[in-house]
Amino acid sequence: xxxxxxxxxxxxxxxxxxxxxxxxxxxxxxxxxxxxxxxxxxxxxxxxxxxxxxxxxxxxxxxxxxxxxxxxxxxxxxxxxxxxxxxxxxxxxxxxxxxxxxxxxxxxxxxxxxxxxxxxxxxxxxxxxxxxxxxxxxxxxxxxxxxxxxxxxxxxxxxxxxxxxxxxxxxxxxxxxxxxxxxxxxxxxxxxxxxxxxxxxxxxxxxxxxxxxxxxxxxxxxxxxxxxxxxxxxxxxxxxxxxxxxxxxxxxxxxxxxxxxxxxxxxxxxxxxxxxxxxxxxxxxxxxxxxxxxxxxxxxxxxxxxxxxxxxxxxxxxxxxxxxxxxxxxxxxxxxxxxxxxxxxxxxxxxxxxxxxxxxxxxxxxxxxxxxxxxxxxxxxxxxxxxxxxxxxxxxxxxxxxxxxxxxxxxxxxxxxxxxxxxxxxxxxxxxxxxxxxxxxxxxxxxxxxxxxxxxxxxxx
Amino acid sequence: xxxxxxxxxxxxxxxxxxxxxxxxxxxxxxxxxxxxxxxxxxxxxxxxxxxxxxxxxxxxxxxxxxxxxxxxxxxxxxxxxxxxxxxxxxxxxxxxxxxxxxxxxxxxxxxxxxxxxxxxxxxxxxxxxxxxxxxxxxxxxxxxxxxxxxxxxxxxxxxxxxxxxxxxxxxxxxxxxxxxxxxxxxxxxxxxxxxxxxxxxxxxxxxxxxxxxxxxxxxxxxxxxxxxxxxxxxxxxxxxxxxxxxxxxxxxxxxxxxxxxxxxxxxxxxxxxxxxxxxxxxxxxxxxxxxxxxxxxxxxxxxxxxxxxxxxxxxxxxxxxxxxxxxxxxxxxxxxxxxxxxxxxxxxxxxxxxxxxxxxxxxxxxxxxxxxxxxxxxxxxxxxxxxxxxxxxxxxxxxxxxxxxxxxxxxxxxxxxxxxxxxxxxxxxxxxxxxxxxxxxxxxxxxxxxxxxxxxxxxxx
Numbered sequence: 039x040x041x042x043x044x045x046x047x048x049x050x051x052x053x054x055x056x057x058x059x060x061x062x063x064x065x066x067x068x069x070x071x072x073x074x075x076x077x078x079x080x081x082x083x084x085x086x087x088x089x090x091x092x093x094x095x096x097x098x099x100x101x102x103x104x105x106x107x108x109x110x111x112x113x114x115x116x117x118x119x120x121x122x123x124x125x126x127x128x129x130x131x132x133x134x135x136x137x138x139x140x141x142x143x144x145x146x147x148x149x150x151x152x153x154x155x156x157x158x159x160x161x162x163x164x165x166x167x168x169x170x171x172x173x174x175x176x177x178x179x180x181x182x183x184x185x186x187x188x189x190x191x192x193x194x195x196x197x198x199x200x201x202x203x204x205x206x207x208x209x210x211x212x213x214x215x216x217x218x219x220x221x222x223x224x225x226x227x228x229x230x231x232x233x234x235x236x237x238x239x240x241x242x243x244x245x246x247x248x249x250x251x252x253x254x255x256x257x258x259x260x261x262x263x264x265x266x267x268x269x270x271x272x273x274x275x276x277x278x279x280x281x282x283x284x285x286x287x288x289x290x291x292x293x294x295x296x297x298x299x300x301x302x303x304x305x306x307x308x309x310x311x312x313x314x315x316x317x318x319x320x321x322x323x324x325x326x327x328x329x330x331x332x333x334x335x336x337x338x339x340x341x342x343x344x345x346x347x348x349x350x351x352x353x354x355x356x357x358x359x360x361x362x363x364x365x366x367x368x369x370x371x372x373x374x375x376x377x378x379x380x381x382x383x384x385x386x387x388x389x390x391x392x393x394x395x396x397x398x399x400x401x402x403x404x405x406x407x408x409x410x411x412x413x414x415x416x417x418x419x420x421x422x423x424x425x426x427x428x429x430x431x432x433x434x435x436x437x438x439x440x441x442x443x444x445x446x447x448x449x450x451x452x453x454x455x456x457x458x459x460x461x462x463x464x465x466x467x468x469x470x471x472x473x474x475x476x477x478x479x480x481x482x483x484x485x486x487x488x489x490x491x492x493x494x495x496x497x498x499x
Numbered sequence: 500x501x502x503x504x505x506x507x508x509x510x511x512x513x514x515x516x517x518x519x520x521x522x523x524x525x526x527x528x529x530x531x532x533x534x535x536x537x538x539x540x541x542x543x544x545x546x547x548x549x550x551x552x553x554x555x556x557x558x559x560x561x562x563x564x565x566x567x568x569x570x571x572x573x574x575x576x577x578x579x580x581x582x583x584x585x586x587x588x589x590x591x592x593x594x595x596x597x598x599x600x601x602x603x604x605x606x607x608x609x610x611x612x613x614x615x616x617x618x619x620x621x622x623x624x625x626x627x628x629x630x631x632x633x634x635x636x637x638x639x640x641x642x643x644x645x646x647x648x649x650x651x652x653x654x655x656x657x658x659x660x661x662x663x664x665x666x667x668x669x670x671x672x673x674x675x676x677x678x679x680x681x682x683x684x685x686x687x688x689x690x691x692x693x694x695x696x697x698x699x700x701x702x703x704x705x706x707x708x709x710x711x712x713x714x715x716x717x718x719x720x721x722x723x724x725x726x727x728x729x730x731x732x733x734x735x736x737x738x739x740x741x742x743x744x745x746x747x748x749x750x751x752x753x754x755x756x757x758x759x760x761x762x763x764x765x766x767x768x769x770x771x772x773x774x775x776x777x778x779x780x781x782x783x784x785x786x787x788x789x790x791x792x793x794x795x796x797x798x799x800x801x802x803x804x805x806x807x808x809x810x811x812x813x814x815x816x817x818x819x820x821x822x823x824x825x826x827x828x829x830x831x832x833x834x835x836x837x838x839x840x841x842x843x844x845x846x847x848x849x850x851x852x853x854x855x856x857x858x859x860x861x862x863x864x865x866x867x868x869x870x871x872x873x874x875x876x877x878x879x880x881x882x883x884x885x886x887x888x889x890x891x892x893x894x895x896x897x898x899x900x901x902x903x904x905x906x907x908x909x910x911x912x913x914x915x916x917x918x919x920x921x922x923x924x925x926x927x928x929x930x931x932x933x934x935x936x937x938x939x940x941x942x943x944x945x946x947x948x949x950x951x952x953x954x955x956x957x958x959x960x
Binding site for chain 1: 563
């Protein structure tokens with residue numbers, strides 16, 4: 039199927055002690071021999087073992103490029119299922135580049151993003167769900183995201199879908215049974231059993247679908263809106279939270295940072311802080327437009343940090359401000375935390391503040407980082423996510439949409455039952471449902487879908 | 500000797516398809532068993548093979564951290580000479596971090612920079628020269644730098660020094676022979692043989708020492724000064740050269756870029772471009788100070804690009820300018836190239852310009868990148884460095900200084916011969932010379948020297 043042999047650097051971009059160059063395809067072993075001139079390796083490759091590790095010199099004619107370890111994997115005992123070779127070379131820019139160039143000379147081409155995993159999928163080493171999980175695993179910055187992806191890679195989600203599939207096929211058998219008798223024009227009066235099977239399938243589908251909102255939070259971080267009038271210390275608070283964790287944040291590649299959002303990982307949970315424009319009453323149309331956007335952002339947030347400058351606001355004003363603010367928010371279940379900021383400028387802590395506004399309040403100084411740990415504890419506790427690698431959690435919009443279509447097909451069957459639609463039409467909905475579930479694991483798929491999926495992989499995977 | 504077991508990420512920093520975690524020391528195998536719970540691995544480790552490769556699950560109790568390949572190397576058949584393990588895991592931030600944390604739990608500590616190679620040296624797997632070459636190989640961006648470091652790692656330099664050592668020991672034997680007879684108070688009148696051996700040693704030492712200037716150029720790039728009056732297009736030229744090669748430059752980690760110097764690799768040769776302050780006659784003390792600095796920088800350069808704006812300068816002026824400039828340069832062997840810039844603003848090319856100034860001239864437009872390839876060709880051709888991996892080239896100031904001290908000891912012996920100094924005093928100089936040569940390969944060394952050497956390594960090597 040895949041006649042071309044591919045190669046790629048598989049380690050992170052840059053210079054390091056060791057780099058890995060990966061080769062997969064029919065010509066892998068031949069290339070390994072040609073660039074290493076190692077009799078021991080040649081002998082091993084011609085032997086009967088499924089894999090091995092040799093110390094070799096990588097040479098271009100007489101030029102020694104490196105002395106390094108080389109691992110080989112005989113088809114189908116490799117990641118891709120094809121003959122594969124991994125070279126563990128010194129991680130210099132020059133060596134990485136030169137070995138790749140050498141392989142290109144030997145009729146091997148550079149792999150596209152995700153091409154190794156795509157071949158693993160094509161060769162039946164994993165289904166599409168597992169293949170997608172590989173990219174998720176590599177992108178995981180937190181334990182929750184990692185566990186969800188690991189469950190998916192190990193086939194947890196696939197086996198959930200397999201169960202659904204089995205139930206659907208059972209259901210299909212019952213439908214076929216009806217069809218066999220359909221010429222006799224008898225309709226089964228009692229569809230209790232069928233309805234029960236269907237209800238079961240629907241409830242499983244819903245459970246999976248519902249996990250998507252959690253999955254979204256795990257993947258993109260818990261959205262926390264930072265709200266308040268201008269100059270109450272919103273940016274200072276964000277910086278205080280970011281600074282504390284800068285070492286962690288800067289270590290995570292791929293952390294998206296635009297002007298408005300910052301991701302901070304605290305206790306292994308990622309929080310997506312949304313800095314919002316200042317809120318104030320105004321008649322200016324354009325400014326009101328900005329405030330509308332702010333409210334939309336707040337609607338998306340799970341947690342709202344409402345900051346006030348405790349020195350510049352009377353308790354009455356704060357109370358009114360908050361009540362105004364909450365009237366504009368549609369979801370009353372959102373967690374509100376009032377940040378009574380700038381206590382460094384106060385002479386004494388106003389202890390009755392909390393009772394007054396009847397909301398969880400933290401008295402703090404964002405500037406001096408006073409009580410910032412208290413805020414962090416509250417955030418972490420309100421976001422407890424007990425995800426272990428046994429749970430299936432949807433994180434992918436493609437899966438969500440397919441499940442949604444599968445659910446629609448189930449709804450159609452319920453409707454058909456109600457409206458006494460002919461059984462052969464119901465059979466079409468069953469097939470439809472199976473199709474959408476099959477599209478998740480890749481049993482049915484198109485090249486466009488595959489291209490879209492694998493293009494988000496990194497090179498070398 | 501080294502009771503502690505160490506671990507480290509060995510691949511470049513960041514996220515990628517695969518990362519390598521390296522473990523070395525007595526507890527490596529035990530730790531590998533503890534974090535993988537693999538019966539197959541345990542059996543393999545208890546077997547008789549020197550190395551092996553297993554597919555394992557990395558687990559923290561019941562949490563699966565990753566499914567990956569694990570290679571093991573039995574002492575002394577490893578890089579360090581100790582029992583060693585390499586884990587080839589998925590290259591996510593979370594997995595890399597979590598496996599390291601798991602190892603720390605099992606009483607393994609993080610390796611210091613260069614500690615794996617330091618152990619390889621301590622366990623006699625390589626001498627100090629070879630160990631130092633490992634860091635040089637990783638830092639190599641060009642073929643020349645790579646070949647020099649590869650020769651050193653493969654023991655080329657060590658064997659040159661071994662030859663010197665043998666000659667010195669032969670010489671020492673002749674000295675001892677004299678000493679045996681010294682009680683009889685006879686001095687050997689004919690020291691021709693000894694002098695010849697000594698001359699040989701000295702010439703070898705000088706050859707090695709002389710290679711240092713080439714080594715320096717290979718390691719740090721060929722210094723090229725860009726000189727000219729203000730606004731003739733110096734920065735535009737530099738940017739044109741940089742832009743053309745940006746893809747390459749940005750791929751090379753560790754490329755030093757300060758305000759004044761930029762390294763560009765062209766045809767595998769690195770050029771260090773030194774942008775200098777504009778030159779003009781002035782009475783201002785401070786400005787003259789700046790011009791002094793400029794001239795010092797020009798003295799360091801091997802090649803000088805002298806730029807003029809061809810539209811604003813008459814041929815007479817250019818001629819005078821150049822003659823002024825060259826009077827201020829002490830080394831007349833420097834390569835001069837005149838860049839007649841801004842030809843895009845000219846109506847016709849002044850063809851007699853070249854004869855007039857009697858210097859290699861390139862008519863170009865830095866802005867439009869016209870004729871920039873011509874300049875690049877001239878630079879590359881004037882810098883042909885035919886370094887293959889058989890040549891020993893000194894790139895390290897430590898080696899240079901030790902050779903200088905060894906040479907001084909040889910000079911002392913010549914002096915002693917001349918002044919008829921007693922043979923037992925000459926024997927001290929011979930020992931001194933042997934000591935300095937031994938300090939290069941690490942036969943004699945101090946902890947301070949070792950610390951200084953290995954601290955410049957990257958983590959994981």
